[in-house]
Amino acid sequence: xxxxxxxxxxxxxxxxxxxxxxxxxxxxxxxxxxxFRRMAFAGEAMSHTTLPGLVLAQIYGWxxxxxxxxxxxxxxxxxxxxxxxxxxxxxxREDAMIGVVFTGMFALGIILTSLGGPAGSMAGLSHLxxxxxxxxxxxxxxxxxxxxxxIVGALALLHKEFELSSYDSNYADLIGIGSTRLRxxxxxxxxxxxxxxxxxxxxxxxxxxxxxxxxxxxxxxxRLIPMMALSVALxxxxxxxxxxxxxxxxxxxxxxxxFVCALLFVAAWCWRKVAG
Amino acid sequence: MKREWLAYGGLHLHAPDPAAPAxxxxxxxxxxxxxxxxxxxxxxxTLPAGSRLALxxxxxxxxxxxxxxxxxxxxxxxxxxxxxxxxxxxxxHRTSFLPQREExxxxxxxxxxxxxxxxxxxxxxxxxxxxxxxxxxxxxxxxQLDLISIAHKLIGELSGGQQQRVLLARSxxxxxxxxxxxxxxxxxxxxxxLLVAQVLDRLQAQGKSMIVSTHxxxxxDHPFDGILSLEHGALREVxxxxxx
Numbered sequence: 038x039x040x041x042x043x044x045x046x047x048x049x050x051x052x053x054x055x056x057x058x059x060x061x062x063x064x065x066x067x068x069x070x071x072x073f074r075r076m077a078f079a080g081e082a083m084s085h086t087t088l089p090g091l092v093l094a095q096i097y098g099w100x101x102x103x104x105x106x107x108x109x110x111x112x113x114x115x116x117x118x119x120x121x122x123x124x125x126x127x128x129x130r131e132d133a134m135i136g137v138v139f140t141g142m143f144a145l146g147i148i149l150t151s152l153g154g155p156a157g158s159m160a161g162l163s164h165l166x167x168x169x170x171x172x173x174x175x176x177x178x179x180x181x182x183x184x185x186x187x188i189v190g191a192l193a194l195l196h197k198e199f200e201l202s203s204y205d206s207n208y209a210d211l212i213g214i215g216s217t218r219l220r221x222x223x224x225x226x227x228x229x230x231x232x233x234x235x236x237x238x239x240x241x242x243x244x245x246x247x248x249x250x251x252x253x254x255x256x257x258x259x260r261l262i263p264m265m266a267l268s269v270a271l272x273x274x275x276x277x278x279x280x281x282x283x284x285x286x287x288x289x290x291x292x293x294x295x296f297v298c299a300l301l302f303v304a305a306w307c308w309r310k311v312a313g
Numbered sequence: 314m315k316r317e318w319l320a321y322g323g324l325h326l327h328a329p330d331p332a333a334p335a336x337x338x339x340x341x342x343x344x345x346x347x348x349x350x351x352x353x354x355x356x357x358x359t360l361p362a363g364s365r366l367a368l369x370x371x372x373x374x375x376x377x378x379x380x381x382x383x384x385x386x387x388x389x390x391x392x393x394x395x396x397x398x399x400x401x402x403x404x405x406h407r408t409s410f411l412p413q414r415e416e417x418x419x420x421x422x423x424x425x426x427x428x429x430x431x432x433x434x435x436x437x438x439x440x441x442x443x444x445x446x447x448x449x450x451x452x453x454x455x456x457q458l459d460l461i462s463i464a465h466k467l468i469g470e471l472s473g474g475q476q477q478r479v480l481l482a483r484s485x486x487x488x489x490x491x492x493x494x495x496x497x498x499x500x501x502x503x504x505x506x507l508l509v510a511q512v513l514d515r516l517q518a519q520g521k522s523m524i525v526s527t528h529x530x531x532x533x534d535h536p537f538d539g540i541l542s543l544e545h546g547a548l549r550e551v552x553x554x555x556x557x
Contacts, residue, residue, distance in 0.1 A: 073421050194440060201431050204421035204468075208483075211384050211410050212435040213322025213402070259467060261422050 044284040049171050056173040057276035057294070059181050060233035061246060063188040065272035066265050067230050068251030070223055074203050077248050078132055079116055079224065082139030083231045084243035086112040088146025091165050091240070096149070101165065102180040105235055109228035112142055117221040168239030168291025171283065177236050184229040191226055199223065200261065237276070238291035246272060249298040253305045271301055319438035322405060329407065333398025335491050335522035336360040336383065341392035343375075343382045351390060352378045353546045360524065361538075362397075362490075365517050368526040370543035376526040377413065379543065380493040383524075384410040396491060406435045409489035411480050413496055419469045425479055426464040429455060432486030454482045457515075458508055473500035481509060485516065492516065492523040 044050045071080045090108025094101045119134040164172070173181075192199065198219055202209035206216035227247065234243035250272040251264070258264035279294030336359065343353040353375045360366050368376050381387045383394055385402040394401050396408055409432070433447035443451075455461045458478045463471070471479065477497060484492055498506055516523065525537070540552040 073418070197431070197434060197437075197442070198439070200421075200423060200427075201434065204418040204423060204428075205412070205416070205431075207381075207386055207410070207412055207416055208431065210386055211405060211408070212487075213320070213405055214434075215322075255422075259422060260424070264422060 040285075044281065050280065050284065052173050052175075052178060053170040053290070054277070054280060056178050056181050057170055057237050057280065058273055059185045060230070060237045061250075061272035061276050062269055063185040064230045064234050064243075064246040065250045065254075065268040066192055067188060067223075067226055068247040068249075069254070069261065069265050069268055070199060070203060071227065071247050072251045072255055074220075074223070076223070076227070077244070079120075079135055080227055080231070080247045081244040082116065082135050083109055083112055083224075083227050084234070084240055084247075085139055086142035086146075087231060087235055087240050087243075088143055088166075089149055091235075092146050092149040095165075100176060102177055102232055102236070105232045106228065108142070109232055110225065112138060113224035113228040114221070117217075117224050120220070164239070165235060166240050167289060168235070168237055168242065170237045170280070170290045170294075173236055181233045181236060184233045188226050188229055191222065195219070195222070238294055242291055242295040245295040245298055249295070249302050250275070253298075253302045256305050256309050272298070275301060316438060316441065319440055321435060321438055322402065329396075329404055329490075330398030333362075333395065334359050335362040335364065335397060336524075337393075337395040338383070339393040339395075341379075341382070341394060342390040343378055343387060344390050346388065351546065353382070353543075356392070356543075356548055358541055358548070358551055360522055362522050363517065363520045364522055364538040365513070366524045367537040367540045368524050368543065369540060370528065370549075372528055374543040375546040376528075376543055377495050378546075380410060380495050380524065380526060384408055384493055386410070406487070407490045409484040409487040409492050411484045411492070411494040411497055413499065414473065414476050414480070417468075417476075417480070419471075419476065421469075422467060424465050424467055425460055425471070426451070426455070428468050428479055429460070429482045429486050432483040432488075435487060450488070451482075451486050454485050457485075457512055458482050474502050474505040477501050478505055478509065481512065485512060490521055492521060494523060494525045496526055496528070498527065 045054065068080075071077055087105040087108050090104040090106070091101055092104075093099070093108075094104025115138050116135055119138065120131040198209070198214050202214060202216040202219045209216040209219065230247060231243050234246045237243075238246060250268040253271050254264045254267035258267045275294050275297040278297045279288075279290050282288045282293045282297075283290035338356055338358050341353055341356040342351045344351045356379065368379065370376050378387060382389060383396070383401065385405060385408075389401075397404060430443055430447065430451050433443045433451065436447065437443055452461070455464055458481065460475070460478060460482055463475065468476065468479065477500060481494070481497055484494065497509060501509065513523065513525070524541075542549045542551070
């Protein structure tokens with residue numbers, strides 16, 4: 038039994054676990070809406086568009102979470118405005134709009150990296166691309182917890198409005214809720230969740246924390262709240278499994294967490310197929 | 314409304330003019346956003362309060378566009394719409410709209426009870442939940458439309474006819490005075506059709522006004538007070554009972 042407790046005797050492991058569980062909670066809860074509202078591509082785009090903000094923060098010595106947040110909020114507002122107007126413009130679909138913003142922002146991040154000043158100043162950036170849950174700074178941990186409080190609070194307070202606008206946006210508009218503003222609210226919450234997730238699994242893999250546990254949970258739970266609970270449980274299982282793998286067999290924790298998420302999805306899919 | 318300051322759409326809900334007709338449409342032109350072309354041309358009619366109007370026409374004639382415009386879901390190019398004497402959306406809690414089934418995300422994990430309860434949300438507003446009165450209203454409507462036995466079934470597991478009845482139940486649960494029903498009998502079996510007809514009769518007896526769109530008026534067993542016929546976005550014919 039000692040092997041179970043041994044990793045958690047280290048402070049950096051305990052901080053990593055706390056950061057992972059809190060970020061996993063908000064990503065997994067929000068992920069159910071992302072999956073059922075078919076916003077997976079928007080989630081993927083948001084994770085990649087943190088890059089320019091992170092690079093600027095690295096260059097100018099800002100807080101990295103703040104840089105990523107500014108970048109993501111800009112993207113969220115951009116996607117919200119462009120996709121709201123997409124239906125009014127002929128020939129440009131919403132996914133194409135998101136694709137333009139996503140690749141444009143990622144390209145800007147790469148360009149900024151190349152202009153990033155003296156050699157070596159971008160050295161810390163690789164852990165942002167691939168995550169480094171084992172070196173979460175106290176300030177980052179506070180940000181992750183704060184973001185999670187905002188996300189869980191918004192999902193609880195606006196539950197009936199988010200739910201209704203997810204299956205009937207016209208009716209939400211008819212009674213004055215406004216589906217466009219709720220979509221914008223979800224995009225802003227995704228921005229917060231992604232910045233939290235970047236600390237855990239990195240820019241490239243964050244969208245997996247949003248999408249994979251929720252997609253797996255949707256194969257088993259029939260209703261929204263149980264689905265959210267299962268999504269959180271799966272996300273936590275992957276995060277704990279990833280941390281054990283990192284501790285005992287020196288695998289990269291961020292990638293291992295995402296890989297465990299994917300394994301759980303494949304196992305669930307196979308089980309569903311076999312069980313009919 | 315339980316708390317006015319939490320109302321959806323802000324504090325602009327106005328009391329209707331009691332002497333006004335349920336609906337007055339004057340020289341209405343409607344086009345889709347981003348396009349200069351009109352989908353509806355110079356539509357004029359008045360629906361007296363308490364009347365039931367059939368909106369007929371072939372697919373693509375503009376029936377759904379007209380209903381969505383009256384509901385405030387599409388912008389007006391020119392002309393005027395007055396609902397109980399007020400501008401569209403000035404009293405949106407008094408107008409309900411039953412969309413075509415294709416417009417709902419039926420895969421979303423929500424059951425019949427919760428779907429129909431959403432019809433009461435307009436009376437709750439932000440940060441509040443449906444209360445006992447709301448739940449009693451919903452239960453009564455589920456019984457009227459023979460949905461109580463499937464109240465806890467997911468909406469994605471319903472047959473076409475059941476989905477249509479669930480949509481009607483939500484519109485009725487709203488307790489609105491003007492109901493805009495877009496093809497409510499589409500894919501509905503004969504037993505469901507009878508239930509729907511009974512509910513519509515009961516609503517009309519309560520003084521509710523309604524517009525029922527259909528591409529085949531023969532599917533409706535009960536008479537209408539008037540018929541509005543659309544073709545290629547223009548009014549082709551207005552029968553007795555509807556003031557042109």
